[in-house]
Amino acid sequence: MDVVVIEPRKGRHCAECRQGPLTMHIREFNAPLCLVCADLAHLAYLPRGSAALTRRAREASSLSAVVVRFNRRRRRYERQGLLVEEAALARAESACLADAEARARRRERDAARRAGEDVRFTAELTAEILRLFPRCPPARAQDIATHSAARGSGRVGRTAAGRSLRQAR
Ligand SMILES: [Zn+2]
Structure with missing residues (x-):
């Protein structure tokens, strides 16, 4: 299962290292944890938009995280993009470029x-x-x-x- 990373609407501080306000965090035991403390800081952000690139990057990455943001009007979390390994993103990009x-x-x-x-x-x-x-x-x-x-x-x-x-x- 994918790790879920939240883009908070309001600034949050890491429950472990107190860094903040955070632009992205995960929730652990109902407290925000920054990407450094969550061992996800090495991942690269790929905004949603290209289905082919997203699929390839996810397949090539041994670790990936879904980035979501809460939509207040719709009262649900919505996918914003993906965090994937840098090398996987590079591979996915060159595959898509070759296709293009x-x-x-x-x-x-x-x-x-x-x-x-x-x-x-x-x-x-x-x-x-x-x-x-x-x-x-x-x-x-x-x-x-x-x-x-x-x-x-x-x-x-x-x-x-x-x-x-x-x-x-
Ligand atoms: Zn932290």
Whole structure:
């Protein structure tokens, strides 16, 4: 089970070393104990927010503590973050960073593939415009096709191309 660390709303002093006011403490025998006296001072704080980072840091850390704060309106303790070993946090961060890099690379590949599709779409559309409107100058047909490919292929693009074409005649 996780150790629970409390972020007190009011300053508390450690029951053992009298240090304070404390920003975080645990409760032992119903008295506040500072993180130094609780042997938790070496842990690093990870605020909540990234589920993946939190899960990885917790898995990598042999000791972790949940940090909670009392919400008076809701009358319950709410999780604020996690205390984990520094090395575990560093490992979790680099794992998440590697994931983010992989995602970015995939997005880049997708964008490159879409750009390739746009080029093909533009060429096909240019040919189609020239077939339907033989008197349209090829450069103009190319412009229209490029414009509509840039706005995204599909019906909207084709409709826009048709509109431009009508305006051009
Ligand atoms: Zn203390």
